[in-house]
Amino acid sequence: MNDSEDIVRLESVEKTFRDFWLRPTVKAVDGLSLSVRKGEVFGLLGPNGSGKSTTIKMILGLLSPSAGDVRLFGLPPRAIEARRKLGYLPELSYLHPFLTAKETLRYYAGLCGLKSAEAKERTTQLLEMVGLADVAGRPVGGFSKGMARRVSLASALVGRPELLVLDEPTSGLDPVSTKEVKTLVKALAANGMTVLTTSHLLADAEDICDRVMILDHGKSVAEGRVSELGTSLEDFFLAKVGDASEFRLAPFLG
Amino acid sequence: MIGFAKVFWLEIVSLVRSKTLVMLAVASVAWMFAAPFIAKGDGTADGAREMFVRYSLGGAFAILLVSLLAAATGSLARERAAKRLQLTMVRPVNHMLVALAKTAALTLSGASVLALCCILMPFAPGVGDGVLGRQCSHVLKPRLPSPRDEARDMYDAYMADPETPAAVKKAKKSVVLRLLENRAVDHYQTIATNDTVTWRFASAGTAAEAKGLAVRIRFTNQFDVRQDVRGELRIGPLSGVVSNITKAVVTVPLSRRAAEAGVAGAADGLSFSNKGSSALMLRPRKDIDLLVPADSFAWNLARAYLELVSILAIAVAFGVFLGASLGRPVALFVAIVTLVVGEISPSVIEQYPDELETSVADRIGLVLTRFAAEVTRPVAALQPLGRLASDECVEPGETARVVLLDFVAVPLALALLAGLVLPRKQDGL
Structure with missing residues (x-):
């Protein structure tokens, strides 16, 4: 693999949040470098507050890095050409409550530049794929969390993206739906789609990721192929991040 | 234009399905028909008609203006707070078009309700039968030097006059010229x-x-x-x-x-x-008008409608821009304060001439008020309702200028600014 096949590339990226008076409050990402290669499923793992979501938002162009360089398809993340090849599933389903499932998908299809006939066909196809064809005409405001999540996933895929960014993709899903999502991600990757995902659920990440990076306090503490870890991802993760729970809980457990 | 049509459609759907548009229409039309029972005329049929035209349509317009301004400040700010905006921001859409589409959708909604009010106005009680056929007049003013030119001509003599107060003689030339210009208007x-x-x-x-x-x-x-x-x-x-x-x-x-x-x-x-x-x-500048017959009230109403829609467009564009730059409560506060200051600043300036600038607080207040008046004058100095009510012609040339500036140029510029601010504001997520 060479640099030209890097779909996502971060070099020495830093992100410092500031207060109203521009005083630094927290350094969420500290000198992070990573690359996601074409066709792989890359997992960004780490405890809460480790900088995963901030990193994802910088890759999506929703946040500007304080230092360093972020490239998406070799372009700045806010370039329209880069965004044309991007699909994004946020951590929670932020849907327009007045729209039906079908309207939601057609809205995002329109934003991705799909023509009307193609958008219609793609919408029908995706609603069937996520199992919501029967409720396509219902407003999503009345959907359960799991159903809303499926609509969001379909919305992320509607523009036929080359890179799919998933922020906690199985969050809020029941075990059956979780398995479906994992199967879907594997199938998409098998068809050549590049996937960048974050997850708290290490077992899920272990199932779908080719390569993972573990973040802690905004820094990369480990990176490697899942197949080459030589141990379970959970053990590897705890060894790198540190299992403080026994020490912290000891006074309460007697 | 990818995305413009979709964001426009989404905004319209939201306004319709949230019943905002229906509520606006009901409130505006209800006011149209209630106003004649609240406002009192001067006892003459013409006075009553003038009053009712001014207050029925004016009240409905005020309801629309304030409501749409409030809705506009929330259209981007609320979506950002609900984190829905980021799903649009990561799509291949020009951010300026997102702001422009929202401005266009809100303006169209307001224009629809205002059109309904204009269509119903002749049927409102007190407006009188046959109002649409009434003739309106072009209003010609005497051709005199502009107050500014007159002030410049008067300046030297005024400063040399021993009766001119010493405080005025010490004042800056621009202040004295403004003082003389105000006097020239009332010459x-x-x-x-x-x-x-x-x-x-x-x-x-x-x-x-x-x-x-x-x-x-x-x-x-x-x-x-x-x-x-x-x-x-x-x-x-x-x-x-x-x-x-x-x-x-x-x-x-x-x-x-x-x-x-x-x-x-x-x-x-x-x-x-x-x-x-x-x-x-x-006072020739104020007291003498030559009234030249023009077209009918119906045409005048149509031109006044275009000017009013242009004012709505600029208010909405400003609200959307504020929503792109600030959180909803702050944006709403700034929008309402700007609206109030823009409305009252001309009368504040008129009632507090330069002679009254005696304290530092007065000076600061008047400088700020004058600044607000200067900034808002090109877009706020419109009185189509007053002219409509008094059968004065809303001049087509002026209507064209207002539409070009307030309906097209300024909203485009504000949408461009909103498009520049939007991605940077995401840093506040």
């Missing part, structure tokens, strides 16, 4: 008994050929209107008799009486001969 002309004065008008020669020409004179100064005010007006072959007993404003129709008078007035000038027993004081 009085004294017309002694049996004297004749002539005021020139642009295109008065053509106007003199028109049927139904009239002159409107205001006697609203300290002059006691109960005194004997008599005189004769002439323009070309037309003349009219002024005889004012109790009215503060008289409209004198001019008719062809050349044979009777024996002499014709100047073709481009309106002359007035004071035949009363005492001298008259008039």
